[in-house]
Amino acid sequence: xxxxxxxxxxxxxxxxxxxxxxxxxxxxxxxxxxxxxxxxxxxxxxxxxxxxxxxxxxxxxxxxxxxxxxxxxxxxxxxxxxxxxxxxxxxxxxxxxxxxxxxxxxxxxxxxxxxxxxxxxxxxxxxxxxxxxxxxxxxxxxxxxxxxxxxxxxxxxxxxxxxxxxxxxxxxxxxxxxxxxxxxxxxxxxxxxxxxxxxxxxxxxxxxxxxxxxxxxxxxxxxxxxxxxxxxxxxxxxxxxxxxxxxxxxxxxxxxxxxxxxxxxxxxxxxxxxxxxxxxxxxxxxxxxxxxxxxxxxxxxxxxxxxxxxxxxxxxxxxxxxxxxxxxxxxxxxxxxxxxxxxxxxxxxxxxxxxxxxxxxxxxxxxxxxxxxxxxxxxxxxxxxxxxxxxxxxxxxxxxxxxxxxxxxxxxxxxxxxxxxxxxxxxxxxxxxxxxxxxxxxxxxxxxxxxxxxxxxxxxxxxxxxxxxxxxxxxxxxxxxxxxxxxxxxxxxxxxxxxxxxxxxxxxxxxxxxxxxxxxxxxxxxxxxxxxxxxxxxxxxxxxxxxxxxxxxxxxxxxxxxxxxxxxxxxxxxxxxxxxxxxxxxxxxxxxxxxxxxxxxxxxxxxxxxxxxxxxxxxxxxxxxxxxxxxxxxxxxxxxxxxxxxxxxxxxxxxxxxxxxxxxxxxxxxxxxxxxxxxxxxxxxxxxxxxxxxxxxxxxxxxxxxxxxxxxxxxxxxxxxxxxx
Numbered sequence: 061x062x063x064x065x066x067x068x069x070x071x072x073x074x075x076x077x078x079x080x081x082x083x084x085x086x087x088x089x090x091x092x093x094x095x096x097x098x099x100x101x102x103x104x105x106x107x108x109x110x111x112x113x114x115x116x117x118x119x120x121x122x123x124x125x126x127x128x129x130x131x132x133x134x135x136x137x138x139x140x141x142x143x144x145x146x147x148x149x150x151x152x153x154x155x156x157x158x159x160x161x162x163x164x165x166x167x168x169x170x171x172x173x174x175x176x177x178x179x180x181x182x183x184x185x186x187x188x189x190x191x192x193x194x195x196x197x198x199x200x201x202x203x204x205x206x207x208x209x210x211x212x213x214x215x216x217x218x219x220x221x222x223x224x225x226x227x228x229x230x231x232x233x234x235x236x237x238x239x240x241x242x243x244x245x246x247x248x249x250x251x252x253x254x255x256x257x258x259x260x261x262x263x264x265x266x267x268x269x270x271x272x273x274x275x276x277x278x279x280x281x282x283x284x285x286x287x288x289x290x291x292x293x294x295x296x297x298x299x300x301x302x303x304x305x306x307x308x309x310x311x312x313x314x315x316x317x318x319x320x321x322x323x324x325x326x327x328x329x330x331x332x333x334x335x336x337x338x339x340x341x342x343x344x345x346x347x348x349x350x351x352x353x354x355x356x357x358x359x360x361x362x363x364x365x366x367x368x369x370x371x372x373x374x375x376x377x378x379x380x381x382x383x384x385x386x387x388x389x390x391x392x393x394x395x396x397x398x399x400x401x402x403x404x405x406x407x408x409x410x411x412x413x414x415x416x417x418x419x420x421x422x423x424x425x426x427x428x429x430x431x432x433x434x435x436x437x438x439x440x441x442x443x444x445x446x447x448x449x450x451x452x453x454x455x456x457x458x459x460x461x462x463x464x465x466x467x468x469x470x471x472x473x474x475x476x477x478x479x480x481x482x483x484x485x486x487x488x489x490x491x492x493x494x495x496x497x498x499x500x501x502x503x504x505x506x507x508x509x510x511x512x513x514x515x516x517x518x519x520x521x522x523x524x525x526x527x528x529x530x531x532x533x534x535x536x537x538x539x540x541x542x543x544x545x546x547x548x549x550x551x552x553x554x555x556x557x558x559x560x561x562x563x564x565x566x567x568x569x570x571x572x573x574x575x576x577x578x579x580x581x582x583x584x585x586x587x588x589x590x591x592x593x594x595x596x597x598x599x600x601x602x603x604x605x606x607x608x609x610x611x612x613x614x615x616x617x618x619x620x621x622x623x624x625x626x627x628x629x630x631x632x633x634x635x636x637x638x639x640x641x642x643x644x645x646x647x648x649x650x651x652x653x654x655x656x657x658x659x660x661x662x663x664x665x666x667x668x669x670x671x672x673x674x675x676x677x678x679x680x681x682x683x684x685x686x687x688x689x690x691x692x693x694x695x696x697x698x699x700x701x702x703x704x705x706x707x708x709x710x711x712x713x714x715x716x717x718x719x720x721x722x723x724x725x726x727x728x729x730x731x732x733x734x735x736x737x738x739x740x741x742x743x744x745x746x747x748x749x750x751x752x753x754x755x756x757x758x759x760x761x762x763x764x765x766x767x768x769x770x771x772x773x774x775x776x777x778x779x780x781x782x783x784x785x
Contacts, residue, residue, distance in 0.1 A: 118430050121145045121153040121162040126445040127245035127274030133197040133297045134166040135273075137421055141434040146447035150179050154187045157300060159617045161449050164427065165189070165300040170346075171199075172294045174222055180298075181350050181385055184320070184414055191318055191415025193299035193423055201227050201288045204248050204280040205267040211283045216261050218247040219269035227269055230287040236267070244270040245277075252278035277445070299417075305425035306392045306416045314419050315391035316345070319401075322352060322383040322410040329407070330384070336403040337388055340396040348385040356383065356410065383410070392416035451618045458482055459622060462515045464530065465522035466491040466502070467690065469547070472579035473521060474500050476602060477626060486511045512538040517545060517623050524548045524696025528557045536565055543569040543619055549650050549693065550574075551639035553700045555612055570612040571620060572639050574646070575627070577605035578685065602630040608646070610638045643701075651697045651704050655711070657686025658694065 120142050122130035131144045145162055147153040156162040170176045184191075201223055205214060217224065217236045224231070224238040231238050239258045241247045247268035250256055254263045267283065268274070275282050309315050323329040337344055390397045392413060405411050418424055423431060459481045463470045466487040474483050475498055484501045485491065486508065495502035503511040512518070518539065522530050527548060544562065546554040551572045562568045579601070607627045614620045628634060637645075660666055660683040669676070686694075698704045 117143055118164065118427070118434060119143045119145055119162040121147050121156040121165040123147055123150050123153050123167060124243055125245040125249055125274075126447060127248060127271060127277040129197065129199060129244060129271050129295070130166060130168065130297070131245075131445060132271050132273045133168075133195055133295070136197060137166065137193065137195040137297065137299065137423075138164075138427075139431055139434050141437055141439040141444070143439070143444045144446075145449065146445065147449075148447075150177075151183055154183050154189060154300070155621075156449060156451075157189055157302060158187055159451060159621055160302075161451055161618070163301070163430075164192075166195075166297050167300065168295050169298050170296045171222075172292055173226065173290060176348055178350060181348060182353065184300075185353060185356065185383070185412070189300040189302060190304040191298050191417050192301045192305045192425070192427060193417050193421070194316070194419060195297045195299070195421045197295045197297055199226075199288065199293040199295055200271070200286050201269050202272050202275060202282045203267050203284040203287055204251070204270055204275045204278075205283055206251060206263045207279070207281050209264055209267075209281070211267075213265055214267045214283070216258070216266045217269055218250065218258060218261065218266060220244045220247075223269045226288045226290065226293060229289045230284075244268070245274040248274040248278045248280055252280060299423075299427070300415075301427070304415060305427070308424040309391045309393065309416060309418065311391075311394075313391075313422065313424065314389070315416060316387055316389055316419050317392050317397060317416040318385065318387050318414040320383055320385050320410075320412050320414060321404060321408040322356065322381065323407065324409055325381075332407055333384070333404055336400045336407070340400050342388050342390050342396060342400055344386060344388045346385075346387040349382045350385065352381040352383050385414075389419070457622075459516045459619075459626075460484075460514055461517045461519065461623075462486065462511060463500075463519045463521055465520060466495065466500075467521065468579050469693075470519075470521035471498060473519065473547070473575075474498050476630060481626070484511060484515070508534065509538060512542070515542055516619055517543045519545045519547060520554075521547055523690060523692035524550060524553065525692055525699060527554055527696075531557055531561050536562060536568070539565070539568050541567050541616075543571060543614075543616065543623060545571045545573055545623070547573055547575055549697055550643050550647050550700050551608075551610065552643045555610070555639040558612070566613070566615065569614050569616060569620065571609060571614065571623070572612050573607065573609040574642060575605070575607050575632070576646070576650075577601055577632075602627070602632055605632055606635050607632040608635045608637050608642050610636065610642070612639075647697070647701050648703050648707065651701050652707055653682060654686045654694050654697060655707070657682045661686070 118138060120134050120138060122128065122134050122144060124130050124146055126144070126146050128146065131146065134144050135142060145156060147156055150167060153162075153165045153167055157165045167180050168177050169180050201219075203211070203214075203217070205211075211234070214234070214236055216239050217227075217231055218239045218241045219227075220243055221240040223244050224240060228238070239261065241250065241258070248270040251263050251266060251268050257263070257266060268280070269287070272282055272285065274280070321333065323333055334344065334347075388397075392398075392401075393416070401411070401413075461477055461481050461483050463474055463483065463485045464487075466474075466485040466489075470485060470487075471491075471494055474485065474495075477483050478499045482501075483499075484503060485495050486503045486505060488505045490504070492502045520527065520530065527546070539562070544558060546558065548554045551574055555570075555572045558570050558572075562570065607624075609624065611620060624634060660679055666676075666680055666683055672680075
């Protein structure tokens with residue numbers, strides 16, 4: 061049933077494309093260019109600047125329903141014949157371009173009255189798209205109603221809250237009550253269809269505030285045009301693509317460059333950063349600060365630790381970090397701009413160029429050539445405006461995932477992936493009982509062809525030391541049109557093996573990944589301490605953990621994104637990083653972590669305790685997490701990490717140094733104690749001698765007092781009594 065619905069959906073797309081009302085203009089080139097729209101057509105090479113080559117169709121994603129202001133801005137910038145694809149959110153528009161379902165995205169970035177649209181600033185940092193153009197769109201609101209409805213009958217006006225606020229005086233003067241809805245064009249659609257209207261609203265007493273394009277699409281009458289209170293209402297739109305156009309800019313083309321950077325937490329950092337441009341007479345037109353994303357914050361913490369600026373204690377790191385978005389009027393390749401950016405890189409912790417592009421709605425490069433080709437045909441805007449993509453249907457389709465190597469880690473992955481996907485497993489050992497408990501269909505090794513039939517994704521969960529042997533032992537023809545994924549803790553070696561074996565097979569997609577989490581000993585569905593590992597426990601293991609990946613070679617982008625979405629739905633932190641960077645940044649830390657975990661796995665080293673500190677609990681977690689991994693995994697970390705032997709030597713040296721320090725401290729304390737004892741004995745002896753001398757001196761003084769005569773005392777004079785008489 062699901063497959064039948066999907067086929068009907070794709071057929072409807074093809075019918076829509078073929079009936080897009082392509083009307084050729086009376087020229088020879090037009091007759092040759094009268095081609096049907098293709099579901100996957102329109103992708104253009106950035107090297108293609110020939111007006112006569114390439115597809116005549118441009119697919120541009122925007123946010124909103126058909127007839128939204130974003131669609132009107134798109135058609136103003138690129139022409140009325142552009143194929144506009146409405147998306148439900150800004151991120152969905154970004155994803156449509158990233159997944160190659162659309163060629164460009166036209167999205168608002170700031171409004172002269174409402175200010176910046178912060179969500180799109182954050183999305184530009186999250187997605188690897190580049191700015192290739194800008195357009196300042198004059199917003200003109202229209203009061204739209206059903207045919208036959210007069211303005212005097214209107215009691216309510218529905219639209220986006222911002223549009224209602226911009227027309228408040230007009231509505232107040234007519235006594236119309238504003239009611240907020242989710243979208244301007246969506247409000248026009250609600251009145252046209254008479255569905256989902258707010259309470260007390262009917263198509264006969266309600267009008268919509270939207271664009272005149274929405275009125276044309278939904279067949280509504282325009283009762284008033286230009287009803288906004290302020291005629292300086294402009295919205296700046298950005299045209300985003302997968303590749304830049306910096307090579308097509310020159311000194312004759314007024315250009316602008318947008319960058320984002322993060323600065324260290326030091327006095328005057330922003331002043332010094334802006335001085336990089338002011339000293340070179342580069343005009344900065346806009347600056348915006350935004351909180352850093354989680355992935356960027358982790359990168360800044362990692363870089364700070366590398367430079368020794370901050371300690372590993374999270375409390376020592378600043379809680380609030382901001383990145384700055386800056387626009388300046390110069391092209392990226394200008395000499396002054398290059399010097400300014402080099403100067404800024406010396407000061408900034410992070411810097412990324414979002415795009416260098418022409419100003420004032422000018423287009424250059426392949427998009428300019430495509431717009432010229434579009435002028436040779438006429439397309440009905442009603443037919444060339446849709447709000448659904450094939451991936452919207454395929455996004456809910458379960459993946460057929462096969463896991464080769466059904467050990468503890470393969471079972472750990474299957475436990476989560478079986479929730480919304482069909483999972484099969486293959487192993488040289490009999491793992492049928494474990495597979496049955498997890499709801500996985502198990503195939504023995506000799507049924508390889510049956511196992512690979514109909515799979516979308518094949519995950520190699522085998523030890524790294526056996527990875528190459530396993531890959532070479534499998535027939536490459538069976539992996540045709542399959543996404544091959546490795547989940548090894550080191551990525552450079554598996555990536556090299558996959559490219560060597562499947563290098564001449566472009567129909568085989570390759571994804572190198574490292575989920576940086578895994579099972580605690582799950583033998584028999586329990587941890588090593590006998591605690592049952594249920595789904596809630598498994599979910600907590602995935603939640604918030606990093607999943608590092610590299611799209612080595614991807615032709616079916618939607619399928620790859622659906623696989624990565626499994627980890628996103630599990631609340632993992634997806635980090636895109638090439639294999640070489642991954643191994644340089646993570647391999648050493650992973651080896652040391654597993655080394656310490658294996659050293660501490662002995663229960664005598666970490667005995668159970670009713671009261672534990674955070675440090676002790678962290679050590680127990682390390683020991684538990686590494687105890688569930690096989691020794692082959694650890695040996696692979698050792699064999700394919702060139703620094704592993706150095707770390708072992710350093711460990712031994714550190715342990716020997718620590719033993720020496722302990723022995724030195726112990727000897728020092730013993731010597732100090734011995735010295736204290738000898739000093740005490742000496743003091744006691746000296747005290748006894750002193751007391752003896754005092755006693756002898758006391759006896760001598762007593763004998764002298766006895767032999768010496770007592771001094772004579774004078775007799776008092778006798779008083780005469782006669783004188784008184």
